[in-house]
Amino acid sequence: MSLQVTDLRVYYRTLAGDVKALDGVTFGIADGEIMGLAGESGCGKSTLGNSLIRMEGRMRHVGGTVTLDGVPLPIDDQADMNHFRFAEVSIIPQYAMSALNPTRKIGKMVGELVATRGVRYHDIREELERRLELVGLARDVLDRYPIELSGGMKQRMVMVLSTLLDPSLLIADEITSALDVSSQRAVAQTLVEFRDRGFVKSMIVVTHDVSILYQISNTLAIMYAGKLAEKAPTDVIMSRPKHPYTRLLISSLPEIGVRFEEQRLTGIPGTPPSLLNPPTGCRFRERCPIAIARCTDEEPPFVEVEPNHSVACWMAS
Amino acid sequence: MRRYFGRKLLIYAATFFIAATIDWLIPRFMPGDPVQSLVSRTGFGLSPEGSQALVTYYNNLFGLNHPIWEQYINFWASLLHGDLGRSVYLTGRPVTSVIMSAVPYTLALLIPAVLLSWWVGNTIGARAARRRLLDNVVLPVGYVLTATPYMWLAIVLAWVFGFILNIFPISGGYSYSLEPTLTWKFIGSLFSHWVLPFASLFLVGLGGWAIGMRNMIIYELEADYSRYLEALGAPSRLVRKYAFRNAMLPQITGLALSLGVVVAGALVTEIVFSYPGLGKLLLASIQNEDFFLLQGIFLFIILGVLIANFIVDIAYVIVDPRTRVAMSGAEE
Amino acid sequence: MTTRAPSAGAQTPDVVQGPQGVPTVPGAVPVGGRPDPRPMSRRGEILYFALRTKKVIIGLTIIAVFLVLALIGPIIRPGDPDALIGPLGASPSADWWFGTTSFGQDIFAQFVYSLGSTFLVGALGGGIAAIIGMTVGFVAGYRGGWIDEVLNMITNVVLVIPTLALLLVAAAYLSARGVVVEALFIGFTSWPWAARAIRAQTFSLRSREFVNLARMSGVKGLRIVFGEIAPNMSSYLFLTFILLFGGAILIAATLDFIGLGPTSGSSLGLMMYDAVAWSALQLGLWWWFIPPGVAITAIVGALYITNVGLDEVFNPKLRNT
Numbered sequence: 016m017s018l019q020v021t022d023l024r025v026y027y028r029t030l031a032g033d034v035k036a037l038d039g040v041t042f043g044i045a046d047g048e049i050m051g052l053a054g055e056s057g058c059g060k061s062t063l064g065n066s067l068i069r070m071e072g073r074m075r076h077v078g079g080t081v082t083l084d085g086v087p088l089p090i091d092d093q094a095d096m097n098h099f100r101f102a103e104v105s106i107i108p109q110y111a112m113s114a115l116n117p118t119r120k121i122g123k124m125v126g127e128l129v130a131t132r133g134v135r136y137h138d139i140r141e142e143l144e145r146r147l148e149l150v151g152l153a154r155d156v157l158d159r160y161p162i163e164l165s166g167g168m169k170q171r172m173v174m175v176l177s178t179l180l181d182p183s184l185l186i187a188d189e190i191t192s193a194l195d196v197s198s199q200r201a202v203a204q205t206l207v208e209f210r211d212r213g214f215v216k217s218m219i220v221v222t223h224d225v226s227i228l229y230q231i232s233n234t235l236a237i238m239y240a241g242k243l244a245e246k247a248p249t250d251v252i253m254s255r256p257k258h259p260y261t262r263l264l265i266s267s268l269p270e271i272g273v274r275f276e277e278q279r280l281t282g283i284p285g286t287p288p289s290l291l292n293p294p295t296g297c298r299f300r301e302r303c304p305i306a307i308a309r310c311t312d313e314e315p316p317f318v319e320v321e322p323n324h325s326v327a328c329w330m331a332s
Numbered sequence: 333m334r335r336y337f338g339r340k341l342l343i344y345a346a347t348f349f350i351a352a353t354i355d356w357l358i359p360r361f362m363p364g365d366p367v368q369s370l371v372s373r374t375g376f377g378l379s380p381e382g383s384q385a386l387v388t389y390y391n392n393l394f395g396l397n398h399p400i401w402e403q404y405i406n407f408w409a410s411l412l413h414g415d416l417g418r419s420v421y422l423t424g425r426p427v428t429s430v431i432m433s434a435v436p437y438t439l440a441l442l443i444p445a446v447l448l449s450w451w452v453g454n455t456i457g458a459r460a461a462r463r464r465l466l467d468n469v470v471l472p473v474g475y476v477l478t479a480t481p482y483m484w485l486a487i488v489l490a491w492v493f494g495f496i497l498n499i500f501p502i503s504g505g506y507s508y509s510l511e512p513t514l515t516w517k518f519i520g521s522l523f524s525h526w527v528l529p530f531a532s533l534f535l536v537g538l539g540g541w542a543i544g545m546r547n548m549i550i551y552e553l554e555a556d557y558s559r560y561l562e563a564l565g566a567p568s569r570l571v572r573k574y575a576f577r578n579a580m581l582p583q584i585t586g587l588a589l590s591l592g593v594v595v596a597g598a599l600v601t602e603i604v605f606s607y608p609g610l611g612k613l614l615l616a617s618i619q620n621e622d623f624f625l626l627q628g629i630f631l632f633i634i635l636g637v638l639i640a641n642f643i644v645d646i647a648y649v650i651v652d653p654r655t656r657v658a659m660s661g662a663e664e
Numbered sequence: 665m666t667t668r669a670p671s672a673g674a675q676t677p678d679v680v681q682g683p684q685g686v687p688t689v690p691g692a693v694p695v696g697g698r699p700d701p702r703p704m705s706r707r708g709e710i711l712y713f714a715l716r717t718k719k720v721i722i723g724l725t726i727i728a729v730f731l732v733l734a735l736i737g738p739i740i741r742p743g744d745p746d747a748l749i750g751p752l753g754a755s756p757s758a759d760w761w762f763g764t765t766s767f768g769q770d771i772f773a774q775f776v777y778s779l780g781s782t783f784l785v786g787a788l789g790g791g792i793a794a795i796i797g798m799t800v801g802f803v804a805g806y807r808g809g810w811i812d813e814v815l816n817m818i819t820n821v822v823l824v825i826p827t828l829a830l831l832l833v834a835a836a837y838l839s840a841r842g843v844v845v846e847a848l849f850i851g852f853t854s855w856p857w858a859a860r861a862i863r864a865q866t867f868s869l870r871s872r873e874f875v876n877l878a879r880m881s882g883v884k885g886l887r888i889v890f891g892e893i894a895p896n897m898s899s900y901l902f903l904t905f906i907l908l909f910g911g912a913i914l915i916a917a918t919l920d921f922i923g924l925g926p927t928s929g930s931s932l933g934l935m936m937y938d939a940v941a942w943s944a945l946q947l948g949l950w951w952w953f954i955p956p957g958v959a960i961t962a963i964v965g966a967l968y969i970t971n972v973g974l975d976e977v978f979n980p981k982l983r984n985t
Contacts, residue, residue: 069563100565114560116574118581118653131566162654177564347821351830358833479910479965481917483936484957490945491953502945589857592826599828600921604940618836618923626836633829641824 017217018044018067018184023079025066035290036062038241039079041317042325044184044234049210049218051228051249053264054238055287061109063238064186064221066090068104084183102132105182105215109189111173115161122157125176132180139179146175146214150205167198174205178214185215191227199224203231225264229253234323237261240287240298243317247324257320257331260299297329305330333649340645344638351634355627356407360400416631417624419617427628430613435632437505438609440526442598445533450587452534453541458576460542461549470542477539482597486532486604493528500528505608529605533598537590544586548579581652588644591637710899710977719973726966730779730959737776745773745930756951763951766942771935775955778932781843782913782963785931788844789912792851793858794905800855801862802889806870816863819856827853828918835924843926846919850912858904865900869893899978903971910967917960932956 023040026033036059044050054060066074067081067090076091083103089095108114116124125143126136144154150171161169170190178185187206191199209215220232228235229249236246237260245258256262263283285302288294297303300310309329317327391397398406410417416427460470477485494502506512506521552558552575561571602611610629617625649655714720750764757763762771804815831849835841869875870893878892894901919925920933921940939945939953 069559071559097565097567100563102565106563108556108560108563110556110559113556116557116561116578118577119574120653127570128561128564128566131570160653160657163657173560343817343820344824346817347824350821351825354830355833358837475965475968476961479914479963479968480961481914481921481933481936481957483918483921483940484953484960487936487940487945487953487957491948491950495945495948589823592824592828595826596828596915596918600918603922614832615922618832621836623836626833630829630833633826637826638824 016043017046017048017084019080019082020067021080021082023063023066023081024077025062025070026075026077027062028073028075029291032291033075033077035241035293036074037066038290038293040238040241040243041079042236042243042246044217044219046216047210048234049207049220049232050246051225051232051235052219052221052238053223053225053228053235054244056223057290058238058287059241059290060221060223060238061188064106064188064219067184067219068100068106068186069093069096101128101177101182102180103182104184104186105177105180106186106188107170107174107177107190109192111170111190112166112193113169114173115169117161120158120160121164121172125157125179128176129179134180143175143179146179147172149208150175167194170194170202171205174202174209178209181214183216185209185218187218187220187222189222190220191222191224199227200230203227207231237264240293241290242298242327243325244299244328245324245326247321251321251324257324257326258299258328259303259305259330263304297327336649336655337645340642344642348634348638352408352411352631353404355630356404360403411631416628419622419625427624430625431610431628431632434608434610434613437607438598438602438611441529441533441602441607441609442594445530445537445598446587446591446594449534449537450541450583453538454545454580454583456538457542457545457547458549458572458579461546462553467546470546474539474543474546477535478543480536480539481600482532482536483600483604485536486529486601489528489532490604501525502528503606525605525607529601529607532601532604533594536597537594540590541583541586545579545583548582549575552576552579581648584644584648584651588641591640595633595637713977714974717973717977719969720977721973723966723968723970723973726962727970730963731783733776734779734783737773737779741770741773741776743773745770745777753947753949762955763949765938765952766944766947766949771952771955774930774935775932775959778930778935778956779959781926781929781931782916782960784843785847785850785916786909786913786963788847789850789854789916790905790909792848793855793908793912794901796851797855797858797904797908798862798894798901800859802866802893804859805863805866806885806889806893808867808870812863815859819859819863822853823856823860828915831915831919832922832924835919841925841927843929843931846916846926847912850915850919854908854911854915858908861904862897862901865897866893869896899974903975903978906967906971906974910964910971913960913964913967932960 020043021041023037024035025037026035038059040059040063042050052060052063062074065071066076067088070076070090070093081088081090083099088099088104115121119127122136129136129139143157147154147156152168152171152175156164156168156172164172174190191202194202206218206220210218220228222228225235232249234246235249235252237244237252237258239260245252245256245261247257252261253265256265260283283302288298288301294301295314296312297306297310297315300306303310307329313329315327315329317325319325320331396403414428416431419425419427419430456470457474460466490502493500501507501524505525506518507525510518510521512518549572553571555575555578558571558575561574562568598609599611599614601607602609603615606612610632613625614629616622617629746769748768750760750768750770752764752768753766754760754764760770760772762775764770765774800815800819804812804819831853834849835846838845866889874896875888875892878888883891916925916931917933917936920931921937923937925931925934925937933956935956936953939949939956944950944952
């Protein structure tokens with residue numbers, strides 16, 4: 016196991032109370048695995064991705080552990096976590112196109128950033144240029160300011176920079192959502208190539224675009240209302256989904272490239288429960304076509320029903 | 333690059349043109365006859381014929397006996413020759429030379445006060461952002477300073493340091509017992525008279541810059557590039573360094589925008605300290621109804637502010653790589 | 665390259681540079697995502713948070729205290745505040761709360777009368793500036809095109825001209841001036857930064873969904889501005905007015921201090937002018953010049969603090985941080 020997350024709970028503090036964005040999430044990722052993480056917006060998938068690398072202002076770690084390559088990650092300690100960021104855990108953020116400091120030449124910024132990890136720019140320059148070439152960027156982008164690059168170029172630059180120190184885990188957060196279909200595919204292929212070349216050991220690809228995940232991910236995890244609903248190898252989940260939510264998601268999947276989120280209303284009636292005071296029992300039961308009395312009283316545990324296939328549903332086992 | 337500065341210069345030239353025209357228009361289109369009121373206030377005890385002669389004299393002096401368009405052209409013609417007329421209250425000295433003898437004092441106050449308060453304020457503000465303890469001091473103090481009227485801080489400083497503690501002189505540009513010479517004694521006297529007006533201008537400006545910078549830094553620390561740096565574990569020193577650099581840019585623009593207010597502040601501060609700069613001259617011209625002098629001072633201030641704006645524009649281009657890039661791109 | 669001209673705020677967040685360089689950062693001003701479907705509950709929420717934000721409470725309390733003083737002061741001390749009725753240059757006492765001037769005028773009476781004109785100048789001058797700034801900003805931001813270019817040019821010209829100098833010249837030629845005239849002068853010269861900020865906000869709202877919807881359903885220009893755009897930035901407009909209010913008070917104090925304030929009546933700036941002109945400094949009559957300055961600083965500072973507090977109330981993002 017490269018990454019092991021156990022019963023992770025992360026809440027957002029608000030004046031109205033705690034929003035339980037991650038409420039007991041358990042899963043593992045093997046070496047070389049690309050895990051797709053999908054779900055409706057607001058289900059906590061981005062919170063999960065962010066909490067593995069950097070908790071933002073109002074996020075609070077309430078419970079659970081994260082270990083990476085056998086070492087516990089101090090995710091609630093901003094200072095301690097710095098030893099792991101970039102070198103061990105890295106991220107390609109959702110806002111990749113605006114992630115570069117506008118007033119610094121890109122090469123200079125990269126140099127200053129790697130220097131904080133004790134790496135000399137001079138030593139890494141050759142490898143950097145090789146990787147830039149790999150994603151189709153000329154080496155002179157390093158002498159340019161971000162404003163001189165197109166959006167796609169900036170995103171590729173961020174992809175190279177984020178993986179420059181060969182992290183063990185890479186989180187790719189909605190990185191295809193701003194792109195057209197052909198660029199989406201190219202970006203997805205680049206991610207696979209980064210894994211194949213050993214730039215990153217394993218990867219979590221957060222997206223609401225299941226069709227992209229179908230192309231590149233080894234396993235798929237489906238989140239619903241702050242909890243994992245199902246996790247299994249991609250082909251298994253696509254052909255034999257066990258959770259009713261997964262089933263509805265996949266059956267409502269339109270042609271490749273169209274995001275299912277836009278079709279949510281027709282696809283799955285109802286809305287997810289508020290995470291401020293989530294109901295007891297199964298959180299999907301209000302929208303579930305096969306809910307039984309037990310779903311109201313008891314929360315279904317997330318258990319392995321087949322090898323590598325875990326589900327949180329009373330009707331699945 | 334040339335096109336950009338050409339455009340800017342054009343705007344400033346237009347501004348000067350408009351301002352000068354307004355300057356020319358005001359006395360001519362204000363209710364009442366300035367010449368009449370001038371005569372009635374200065375020509376005490378004159379016979380009707382005498383005051384009529386004075387009216388004619390002033391009309392000639394101001395050129396008011398010519399057609400209005402000719403007056404306007406004459407105004408520009410003499411303006412371009414550097415001739416702003418003669419000061420009535422200073423018995424006919426050319427306005428230009430009267431102003432030129434006051435300008436150095438005003439500049440000696442303004443330039444260090446503006447630049448230092450800008451620099452120190454920005455530094456303090458940048459330190460205070462997102463640091464609770466320092467912020468709790470900087471924010472209230474900053475708001476009080478920036479809400480303080482310039483002349484009142486000047487009065488309070490003069491009262492505390494001049495009257496109660498008696499450390500600094502509170503009147504004039506140098507000791508009345510000295511003649512302007514290039515001796516250490518005279519320079520020392522200049523300096524001690526300069527300290528309080530400078531300090532009061534400096535302090536009022538400080539608050540606004542500190543608050544502005546603090547807010548900008550907080551904004552920049554929320555920006556995507558800052559979040560990315562933090563996600564990649566960059567130490568806060570680096571993140572803040574970048575944020576500071578980016579937050580600096582709007583502060584440079586702000587510097588240009590604040591000039592008009594600071595100049596006004598310098599004028600009233602000089603009045604409090606009877607400092608022999610433009611402010612004191614301005615007060616004298618108002619009290620003595622010396623309109624040539626008043627208009628001359630106004631034009632000088634406009635010119636100074638426009639030049640300063642242009643310098644700020646140049647500084648901005650030097651500091652912001654994006655404008656440089658955009659410009660060189662346009663010229664390729 | 666025209667789009668990247670480094671004039672103010674070209675590539676920076678919409679920073680409102682307030683008077684005297686007090687910038688507020690309305691980066692997150694809720695220049696509305698969409699019209700709130702529950703206006704009442706939003707209003708209720710704003711009131712709820714406003715009354716629990718320390719800055720708003722402090723600011724409003726200070727303003728209220730001075731406002732009450734301005735209103736009841738003339739009742740406590742009726743008659744001409746400039747009358748020579750007291751001892752000469754007496755320090756504060758039970759009889760003369762703020763002492764007297766070297767002519768024997770009651771400084772407390774002058775003070776409370778002046779407070780009234782300070783609020784009047786602030787409200788009127790700030791109000792006029794806000795109206796002009798909004799009109800110019802809305803029209804420029806909504807219409808765009810050459811109208812925007814022209815208005816922008818005018819705004820830039822007025823922005824660069826040191827308006828106080830302009831005021832001086834204009835005021836100097838008017839032999840009789842009142843508080844209202846002074847407020848008019850101030851209003852007509854201090855609007856540019858507001859116009860600029862409102863223009864930017866209007867610009868960003870113009871292409872929002874709900875505005876497009878209104879336009880498609882046949883609503884015409886002005887009605888869109890006042891029916892759709894203005895309500896969505898009402899909090900922003902209010903904050904702008906507060907800053908203009910404070911700015912007008914400071915400008916008025918400066919004008920008064922140079923002797924170009926109201927020719928009749930009293931004002932806080934005039935009190936300071938008199939104090940300096942009649943050597944209160946050299947005579948140590950601190951009670952003559954301390955109260956007016958304290959009042960101006962407190963009122964303007966309270967306005968600024970209220971502004972910051974309300975900004976937090978209007979922007980849930982800024983709360984709790």
